[in-house]
Amino acid sequence: QLQLQESGPGLVKPSETLSLTCTVSGGSITSSDYYWGWIRQPPGGGPEWIGNIHQSGTTYYNPSLKSRVAISVDTPRNQFSLRLSSVTAADTAVYYCTRRRAYSAYRDYWGQGTLVTVSS
Amino acid sequence: QSALTQPASVSGSPGQSITISCTGTSSDVGAYNYVSWYQQHPGKAPKLMIYDVSNRPSGISNRFSGSKSGNTASLTISGLQAEDEADYYCSSYTSSSTWVFGGGTKLTVL
Numbered sequence: 291q292l293q294l295q296e297s298g299p300g301l302v303k304p305s306e307t308l309s310l311t312c313t314v315s316g317g318s319i320t321s322s323d324y325y326w327g328w329i330r331q332p333p334g335g336g337p338e339w340i341g342n343i344h345q346s347g348t349t350y351y352n353p354s355l356k357s358r359v360a361i362s363v364d365t366p367r368n369q370f371s372l373r374l375s376s377v378t379a380a381d382t383a384v385y386y387c388t389r390r391r392a393y394s395a396y397r398d399y400w401g402q403g404t405l406v407t408v409s410s
Numbered sequence: 411q412s413a414l415t416q417p418a419s420v421s422g423s424p425g426q427s428i429t430i431s432c433t434g435t436s437s438d439v440g441a442y443n444y445v446s447w448y449q450q451h452p453g454k455a456p457k458l459m460i461y462d463v464s465n466r467p468s469g470i471s472n473r474f475s476g477s478k479s480g481n482t483a484s485l486t487i488s489g490l491q492a493e494d495e496a497d498y499y500c501s502s503y504t505s506s507s508t509w510v511f512g513g514g515t516k517l518t519v520l
Contacts, residue, residue, distance in 0.1 A: 335513070335514075336413055336499055336511045336512055336513040336514045337448075337456065337499060337501070337511040338511065339508060339509040339510070339511070350507065350508075352508060353506070353508065386455055386456075394461070394462075395442070395444035395446065395461070395462070395501075395502075395503040395509070396444075396446040396458055396461035396462070396501070397446075397448075397456075397458065398458055398461075398467065400455040400456055400457075401455065402454075402455055403455050
């Protein structure tokens with residue numbers, strides 16, 4: 291059974307960079323059949339798509355975050371990562387890593403989510 | 411990109427049916443049959459319930475169904491059960507090659 295697990299600091303200071311890692315188990319991140327991505331959900335709000343990456347390295351980002359976001363893949367470790375720079379309180383959210391099948395538009399696997407709070 | 415519009419809350423009694431609407435534009439919901447619905451219980455990750463407007467993943471009860479007309483998609487839950495009480499979110503692919511979500515609907519089973 292595929293499992294995704296987010297890890298990283300739960301508290302980030304304003305103007306610093308948020309860094310999260312998603313470890314994939316029960317399946318290979320190198321499969322060309324899937325895209326791996328990040329979605330965040332602010333407290334009490336709806337989800338927001340952040341971006342996706344394919345094992346080939348191709349990335350797709352939300353235009354509203356594109357200037358601050360980078361998603362990368364670490365195939366030997368079967369992990370992918372999110373970096374979000376110049377964070378503010380508006381970036382406080384639960385961050386989920388997800389899987390999307392290629393040529394589909396839905397996320398079939400989600401991590402349990404990790405709360406990241408931006409505060410000094 | 412604006413979020414899709416959902417009612418903030420709906421309610422129903424056990425055994426009844428409810429429908430949750432999700433209104434977008436001709437650039438997202440109306441443009442593609444790529445609407446999906448997710449169920450989220452408190453403190454849990456979203457769970458895929460419907461994909462591509464009306465398809466159910468393996469293991470999802472046939473009490474859950476989806477449809478679309480124009481720029482509005484709908485999720486219907488029939489034979490309401492206590493465990494259906496949760497937040498529900500719709501999502502759509504967009505003509506900008508991005509994804510947009512709804513603000514969520516809280517379902518209360520009376």
